[in-house]
């Protein structure tokens with residue numbers, strides 16, 4: 001008899017918890033998936049950029065018609081970045097940032113990156129890849145490649161809809177499939193992109209200042225010789 005009473009009490013606690021969780025979730029839920037992504041004013045400004053702002057609540061999303069937004073730091077299979085209008089040394093390589101340095105392939109834990117360095121007509125190696133493959137069936141989306149790339153040439157994608165009926169060829173992405181314009185990267189990773197742009201500007205300013213100092217020194221030397 002005592003056992004039955006305790007069992008009923010336990011079930012009562014479970015039911016109470018279930019309903020309180022449900023009510024709590026309803027309060028947190030941003031009305032319906034139609035409101036997604038959460039409007040900027042509803043976002044918690046104390047949350048660091050790139051972090052999810054709405055992590056609680058009951059969410060019934062009519063996938064695939066509706067999709068929950070992913071945070072900036074979401075990672076799913078890398079892609080390669082190219083600049084559409086390169087005004088720097090990468091212009092010779094159609095703006096493709098990857099220099100085929102091979103660092104990403106070295107740090108990749110499951111070794112799913114394969115790169116072939118490009119060569120010029122003279123047979124000499126060029127700082128660009130002629131082939132670049134990622135086996136997405138092996139990639140564990142750890143993001144190491146993007147972390148270690150010294151040229152901001154490889155970034156993690158947000159596109160997680162890769163399912164297919166085939167488990168081999170369609171999961172090996174080649175250079176053409178991996179390449180995306182820098183605008184795509186900027187849209188997915190606005191804070192990362194802003195940081196890169198600021199670094200690039202600082203470098204350009206430092207270069208310009210160095211060149212100006214060099215020119216001033218040469219002019220001074222020329223003036224001294226003339227005197």
Ligand code: SF4
Nearest residue numbers: 098099101102104149
């Ligand atoms: S680390 Fe960056 S630049 Fe080097 S091969 Fe990988 S993607 Fe290319």
Ligand code: SF4
Nearest residue numbers: 108139140142143145
């Ligand atoms: S995300 Fe990780 S596993 Fe995938 S290619 Fe990059 S380093 Fe390799």
